[in-house]
Amino acid sequence: MADNHSKEIRSMNMSHIRYKDTKPEIIVRSFLHRKGFRFRKNDKRYPGKPDIVLPKYKTAIYVNGCFWHMHDCKKFVWPKSNTEYWISKLTNNKNRDLKYYEQMKEKQWKVIVVWECEINESRLERLIAEIRGE
């Protein structure tokens, strides 16, 4: 078979495509959970309520949707109507994100951003290396 995705990930990708409400942060969380990581979800004590907080590694992971967080990728397209509203709203989101990351780094936390569009097996494996600082 040419497909080198594990069955696990493949079914995850498929469910992601089929059920549009499988949120990216849920995919990342269940992956980390299966790999034995312990974390907190949307911890309000930290700037921007990071999707995943790993106290042991002093690492915060923000799983970002490409639209809401204005990712520079193909998935991001400006809405055709209410353009001014969206420009101001999304630019604010983006600036706020950057501020949160800075605040976390000032507290000596490692910040990892995982984008919705890049979630696949190799990204998730790389994430583990990033968490462990390898």
Ligand SMILES: [Zn+2]
């Ligand atoms: Zn993207």
